Amino acid sequence: MRGEYGVGIRIAVPSKGRLREPVLRLLEAAGIEPLYSPDATRALIVPTNWDNVSLVYVRPEDIPAIVSAGGAELGITGLDYIEEHGGEGLEIVEGLGIGRARLVVAVPEEAPVESIRDLPDGVRVATKFVNIARRFFESHGVRARIIRITGSAEAMPRLGVADAILDVSSTGTTLRLHGLRVIAEVMRTEAKLIRGSHVDPQDPLVEVIVEAVRSVLRARGYKLVLMNVPEEVLEQVVEVLPSMSGPTIARVEGPRPMWEVITVVPEDRLAHVLVEARKRGARDILVLSVDRVIP
Numbered sequence: 088m089r090g091e092y093g094v095g096i097r098i099a100v101p102s103k104g105r106l107r108e109p110v111l112r113l114l115e116a117a118g119i120e121p122l123y124s125p126d127a128t129r130a131l132i133v134p135t136n137w138d139n140v141s142l143v144y145v146r147p148e149d150i151p152a153i154v155s156a157g158g159a160e161l162g163i164t165g166l167d168y169i170e171e172h173g174g175e176g177l178e179i180v181e182g183l184g185i186g187r188a189r190l191v192v193a194v195p196e197e198a199p200v201e202s203i204r205d206l207p208d209g210v211r212v213a214t215k216f217v218n219i220a221r222r223f224f225e226s227h228g229v230r231a232r233i234i235r236i237t238g239s240a241e242a243m244p245r246l247g248v249a250d251a252i253l254d255v256s257s258t259g260t261t262l263r264l265h266g267l268r269v270i271a272e273v274m275r276t277e278a279k280l281i282r283g284s285h286v287d288p289q290d291p292l293v294e295v296i297v298e299a300v301r302s303v304l305r306a307r308g309y310k311l312v313l314m315n316v317p318e319e320v321l322e323q324v325v326e327v328l329p330s331m332s333g334p335t336i337a338r339v340e341g342p343r344p345m346w347e348v349i350t351v352v353p354e355d356r357l358a359h360v361l362v363e364a365r366k367r368g369a370r371d372i373l374v375l376s377v378d379r380v381i382p
């Protein structure tokens with residue numbers, strides 16, 4: 088990449104929490120790696136192996152505001168934090184399929200409440216998503232008192248600090264552990280790649296980064312399968328193969344007519360495809376990982 092582009096691009100990434108490692112792994116798969124770890128150095132703005140691309144390590148909840156204000160051209164954070172910020176001054180470029188969860192409203196098991204409508208005026212709701220909460224309860228005609236906390240919302244009802252919470256839930260373990268029951272889903276969330284509205288989407292370096300990330304996302308869940316197939320069973324073997332656009336078939340040099348079949352298989356069908364292909368006479372099967380897909 089050296090010297091190809093004039094403008095520098097800063098990518099805001101979570102400095103902590105659940106998204107940090109998956110986000111760094113995704114960027115690494117896209118070929119973008121920080122030159123050193125911020126943990127070791129305390130550096131918060133770290134150059135990468137790409138000339139003119141640096142990572143900015145900040146709290147995930149601050150990323151929308153930072154990208155919106157022009158402190159970084161690109162960023163990766165949860166849709167929940169984007170909605171909480173409001174989303175002005177930024178564009179959502181791509182869903183990344185990580186950090187998937189729901190934002191829910193929950194109350195103590197024993198509360199005489201079945202739905203949002205049953206919540207009395209003045210109900211105290213603990214949450215770090217105060218804007219989302221305000222909007223949600225207003226739209227449902229509930230006059231809630233929002234209590235701002237920055238974490239551990241699930242503990243608040245038992246502590247007597249709140250009557251309900253609005254928080255992230257994925258497996259539901261934390262809610263169950265604290266005797267809470269979901270009465271409404273507010274939204275679904277996942278990590279998104281965002282771009283500041285002030286940034287030209289056609290900026291060459293932005294385009295290259297976005298495409299690199301997209302190519303990694305497309306490759307998720309696929310394997311490349313190679314196999315040798317004797318000519319007499321070729322048709323039967325090809326029948327069981329899914330493919331992006333037909334399998335590639337090449338002749339194998341040798342004494343008997345043999346073909347090499349190359350195809351891309353979704354991981355959830357891999358076991359089935361391998362067993363069936365083997366049964367039908369395929370041999371020497373290789374399964375390779377797919378790093379990128381560029382259609």
Ligand SMILES: Nc1ncnc2c1ncn2[C@@H]1O[C@H](COP(=O)(O)OP(=O)(O)OP(=O)(O)O)[C@@H](O)[C@H]1O
Binds near residue numbers: 104
């Ligand atoms: N249990 C979960 N499953 C999937 N995604 C989650 C879960 N909890 C939080 N997230 C998502 O991870 C993103 C980052 O959250 P954040 O780092 O602020 O919280 P955290 O990982 O719980 O860290 P901390 O508890 O230190 O604040 C948010 O967008 C959030 O929606």
Ligand SMILES: O=P(O)(O)OC[C@H]1O[C@H](OP(=O)(O)OP(=O)(O)O)[C@H](O)[C@@H]1O
Binds near residue numbers: 241256257261
């Ligand atoms: O439905 P579950 O699978 O239980 O996940 C939900 C919990 O996950 C997150 O917290 P995290 O585990 O990141 O810890 P935290 O309390 O430090 O936020 C979130 O804030 C919830 O508390």
Ligand SMILES: [Mg+2]
Binds near residue numbers: 238
């Ligand atoms: Mg948390």
